[in-house]
Amino acid sequence: MNILKLGTKNLLRNKLTTFLNVVLVAFGIAILSILFLASTQIGNKLEQNAKDIDLVVGAKGSPLQLILSSIYHIDFPTGNIPLKDATELMQNPMVKRAVPLALGDNFQGHRIVGTDSGFVGLYGLKLADGKFWKQDLEATLGSAVANDAKLKVGDQFFGAHGLSDDSDEHKHHAYTVTGILKPQGNVTDHLILTNIGSVYKMHEPEHNEAHHNDEQEIDNKEITTILIQYRSPMSVVIFPRMVNQSTNMQAASPAMESARLFSLIGVGIETLKWFAFLIMAISALSVFISLYNSMKEKKYDLAIMRCLGASKLKLFTLVMLEGLMITVSGAILGLLIGHLALHLIGVYQESSQARLTGIFFVNEELYLVMAGLLIGIVASIIPALQTYRVDIARTLSKDK
């Protein structure tokens, strides 16, 4: 019979109170852990996906939308830009690498991206199977796409117009899978890569229509965006201004827009954080009140234990332990809930590109366990100190 067992038995005697306290602590910790995990994951994803991209050029509109649509593949594109203007920009001496993107189709919610081999270099893509796309209507799948759609090299599939559903399929042209990428841990896992020509082919007038304006079509060709890598950091200042002022296109910096996005979400995160702190403060108060109240009843128990030979320190430890067991188990339960909740969010999340996972750990979680310890100490120190003031002789002989 050690004091750990005794403490556990004392807690189990007041199951409901103990349960309430554990749940309160767990709730606060769960909210905080979800916040930590989600913001770290989102931050990591944002960073990884935009790693080597200095600038995105696309049609005028919201710069944030431009970044979201062409780097994170979440939002809709702002529109298209003329291929002629784009080519001109791509040949600018300040540009080290420029990758054109043609968006607009999807397959089962996975975006089909028309691009060139520069994309492979930009993201450092590696093949798990097959080869990269070359001809029109050849496609290389991101690892997650191949998994979800159960496609393998040699299979065929139809793209659909739009970015999110497959109601409007391009039945005339089927893509052939020529390769499947290794998991990259970024947005490319969820993309279907093909050449720009394939995207044009999908959208060109159907063959039974008049052929006479083919020539004009080529001149009017458009793409959606260009991902740009600068030759030198000096260009950060000049190049975007040049694009924004002298062309009909707009330039947006992923770094700046991500920061802006984070500051927008930041208010919400901050509010939730304070809410969680409030819950944790309430839980500390609740643990304190339950321990403090139980001290009245426990006075006899403590006096009798002193009588039986327990030292004051032992009883102090017993009361501290009861408080700590509540808050630490609450903290651990909270972390479990946090991970589970985040995993469930990930499972039911619509946008597969920014999927969250519960199987992810951050150092801050250790702080949360320590916060649990701290709450326990704060809540139980006063009741525990009371054990020093119990007058055994008086307590036991007065009760007649």
Place this chain on the structure above:
Amino acid sequence: MIEIHSLSQKYTSGPTLNFPDWKINDEEQWLLLGASGSGKSTLLNIISGLLKPSSGVVKLNKTDIYSFSLKKMDQFRGQNIGIVFQKPHLIKSLNILDNVALASSLAGIEVNHSRVMDLLDSLGLADKAKNYPEELSQGQLQRVSIARALVNNPILLIADEPTSSLDDVNAEKVMKILTDQASKNKASLVIATHDNRIRDKVSKAYLL
């Protein structure tokens, strides 16, 4: 052997109590008699090391028990003195077996399971070992507290008004248990009481 010598206890608001010298030999059984307020409980608390007297000494087997540090005193009491209170004061969250075993572990003695079960058995409580205090009657709880007082083979068993809230039949039973168990466990026995029903059960008496 327990000895008290020129003991007195001074209360800040009240009289100073002086206690006559007293010597209790091994395995002797004594009654501590006196009217309410005469200081019976005070003397018991002093003898059991719970209350430091204003002056005088208490010797248990030649050791002055108030020369110990507080922590040492707690341990000494746990190992050598068994106390039965008027109310059983059992720990509600522990079953009967654990309540008795707790006395050993708190005194820093390894729990001897067969000793605990033997005691419970001799007090007619063997079948209640796994029950919780609230499931037992007052009389049964009183017997559990006697078992708890005896589990560490104390030199001295002290009972403070053990019969005052019991009816005649139960009072007699408890007295028999106390005297029988004390001699069986080779402990000296001191029973503080103002209950006339039990006066003739024990021959030696110390009057306050």
